[in-house]
Amino acid sequence: MKDTNMTENAVTTDTPKITARGVQVYYGDTHAIKDVDVEIAANTVTAFIGPSGCGKSTFLRCINRMNDTIPIARVEGDIRIDGEDIYDKRVDPVQLRAKVGMVFQKPNPFPKSIYDNVAYGPRIHGLSKNKADLDEIVENALRRAALWDEAKDRLQQPGTGLSGGQQQRLCIARAVATAPEILLMDEPCSALDPIATAQVEELIDELRQNYSVVIVTHSMQQAARVSQKTAFFHLGHLVEYGETGKIFTSPEDPRTESYISGRIG
């Protein structure tokens, strides 16, 4: 697995999709993210790993400005997507979030039908010209999320009636249906059983064809399985960032080594 990652990394492009420079995040008086620099490439899966409370989810939420919804959060520094500063005053966070989709830790389907869950984003952003168009978007999204076969006969039933794994794939379909360029995933498998996890991981690998995927995970095996690049966060610092294979086989920083061998965390 790691070997294939190595070869795949060789073909990734050099222009970074997301560039972060000197990012600081404060929650009230707490300094949650300290001076993080990172460059995330297009069409790769980037994993953020680190012990609980190290700031990896916080940093993830900076990329689509979800931290704006928390009144006490304050973000400093420079984050650019395709060279455009997303914290610029002219940028509408709502439009940004349509471009940068997000999947959350706990599956959170809306209390609506499966169809309406997936159609939610396209309807809001006016992505479909007519009903047939919308049907197609919904079907494609569900197919991409490997949920179509299970859900096609029950599209009008509530999304909350699905199993945990299906719900999470529904949330992925919901995010994909909005046609984002970047997909942020905050521990998407933490509430799932191993089989559902395997399905979601397979899905993440497929999504890489079209999107840049950033995934926060507590499972180092998962990071090794799905990602090409890995960033290790510790106490709000980005300790080490590089090829996944390299991080897991020959980390440069002693803290990374301690974490991946299970001594801290």
Next chain:
Amino acid sequence: MPTSWILLILAALGIVAFYVSRARAIGSVDGDARRLHSLPIYYGLNGAMTALVPALLLLAVWLVVQPTLLDRSILSDLPDSAIPEGSTPGLVMGDVRRVADGVEQGFAFNQFGTRDLSSLNTEAVGEILSAGGTALGTPLTADVLSAAVDYWQARVVLSWIMAAAVIGIALIGTAWAIRKSQGEFRARNVVEKGVLILLMAAASIAILTTLGIVLSMLFETMNFFRQYSWTEFFFNLTWKPSFSGRGGASELGILPLLWGTLYISFIALIVAVPIGLFAAIYLSEYAGKRFRSIAKPLIEILAGIPTIVYGLFALVTVGPLLRDAFASPLGLGNSASSVMTAGLVMGIMLIPFVSSLSDDIINAVPQAMRDGSLGLGATQSETIRQVIVPAALPGIVGAVLLAASRAIGETMIVVLGAGAAARLDLNPFEAMTTVTVKIVSQLTGDTDFASPETLVAFALGLTLFVITLGLNVLALFIVRKYREQYE
């Protein structure tokens, strides 16, 4: 023996049963409490429970049943001639009871000077009783006096029998509990069963009371419909009760009152629901923490104002204002009391019901729903409209329904705001009135509980009850059908 003495003796017995049972249980395992099935206190509680519960139940039943049976037996012994023309057996029994009380008191203070009342003539006894403070409806007759003496004697005997029976049962219970208090006896299970029955009894009291209220209204309503045709009541378009001319002169049609009730409630809800709901959305989704912490209690103060104060506000301020600003210039009438006045003021009263409940319900929608929607690039307003409000809908409907029930049942604001004239009219600036107001006016003052003019109040009440019940069922149905449940 007075009941209070019986209760004291029972209390003492209960305490004895508690300590003896506990001590015996501990004794049966040689003082090693760990070998008991239950904690020692459960043996004590079981003792007290077994001693007291059957005895108290018997006492309660006895106290309820005895007067009825005793009255019936004394009355059957009373010759028909003892009931004078124009009186009823009930009134005579009232005299008998009062004389019996007087006789009891007379003997206690030796006011008669003798133990044998038959040696005195009836008039002399009557004078002694009057001097002792017994009020008699009619001059004392020999029949009533002898019935009263029988009554008094029977009462004394019965009270001793009751005391003996109750205390006897308590003693048997105590002995039984003490005998059972052995180490292996499952006292905890028995006590918990007793607690369960207590809880069930508490729950059934609420249900039984509702049932009782409905039944009592139902019987009075049936009385009413025996005297007044139901088609007239439900379909007559005039409400014109007359108290002087009895028998057919009154027109008691419910429609004008029902129309007034629904019209005023409708206006009140038109005012209260949007304002309350928007206030709730602002407070729960947009307002800052500090504003919310100040505004929410302030809005809830509105709910604490007595409705009579709202009524005054309607009468003194809103009514004249509406008349001068709208009704008179538009030529819609010049009455200060109007449907609009009552509706507006009632709407203001209902705002906190809607807003406060809706606010709590909207707050209960999980943050994950908001994150999910915002994360897809929805604006805050889209999130509220398409995710939060649908998810909170069952609760919001509940809040609106509570407000509707309050509106339908409201009386004071209507009396002062809309007046008391029953009228079928579309003009919102006319005075009208509601079912509740008419219930009050039919039941206040000098009323004769046999005339249809009074009994109509129960029919009105029952109709109102059925309407509110129907509203509740309808709302339940709507909520079931359209609810969007989140996990």
